Amino acid sequence: MAQHVGPLVWICLLCGVLGILEEDYYPPTIDSIIRQPEAEDGECVFPFRYRSGLFYDCVRFNAKHHWCSLNETFQGYWKYCALSDHAQCAFPFWFRRMIYWDCTEDGEVYGRKWCSLTPNYNKDKIWKYCEW
Numbered sequence: 001m002a003q004h005v006g007p008l009v010w011i012c013l014l015c016g017v018l019g020i021l022e023e024d025y026y027p028p029t030i031d032s033i034i035r036q037p038e039a040e041d042g043e044c045v046f047p048f049r050y051r052s053g054l055f056y057d058c059v060r061f062n063a064k065h066h067w068c069s070l071n072e073t074f075q076g077y078w079k080y081c082a083l084s085d086h087a088q089c090a091f092p093f094w095f096r097r098m099i100y101w102d103c104t105e106d107g108e109v110y111g112r113k114w115c116s117l118t119p120n121y122n123k124d125k126i127w128k129y130c131e132w
């Protein structure tokens with residue numbers, strides 16, 4: 001039975017196909033996450049262990065949005081990250097021979113501001129860009 005379908009339907013079909021491709025692209029390791037419902041409350045715990053990695057900020061493995069674990073070692077409790085859930089700069093932090101109380105451009109090739117996510121950048125080398 002032939003039915004008329006408008007262009008929007010085709011666009012959505014295309015979205016669906018692209019969505020499948022996108023999901024195939026990621027390793028299927030996070031399937032367990034998607035099957036678990038998001039926790040209603042709880043705080044992100046950084047760093048958290050997931051599979052063989054240690055993560056200092058929200059991650060996006062095989063998910064459409066950033067998420068975090070609510071336990072130090074991921075146990076199926078998780079939530080999507082709002083802006084306020086992302087890792088916070090660890091002020092003050094050591095970088096080279098100085099202590100920083102604010103985001104800095106020092107040592108950044110493109111002059112973008114960054115901060116350390118642990119108090120000792122020299123040792124841990126965990127960082128993020130500061131968004132402003």
Ligand SMILES: *[C@@H]1O[C@H](CO)[C@@H](O)[C@H](O)[C@H]1NC(C)=O
Pocket residue numbers: 039041042043070071075077
């Ligand atoms: C993991 O985190 C959730 C949410 O905060 C909490 O309810 C649960 O008890 C935690 N699990 C363990 C083993 O601590």
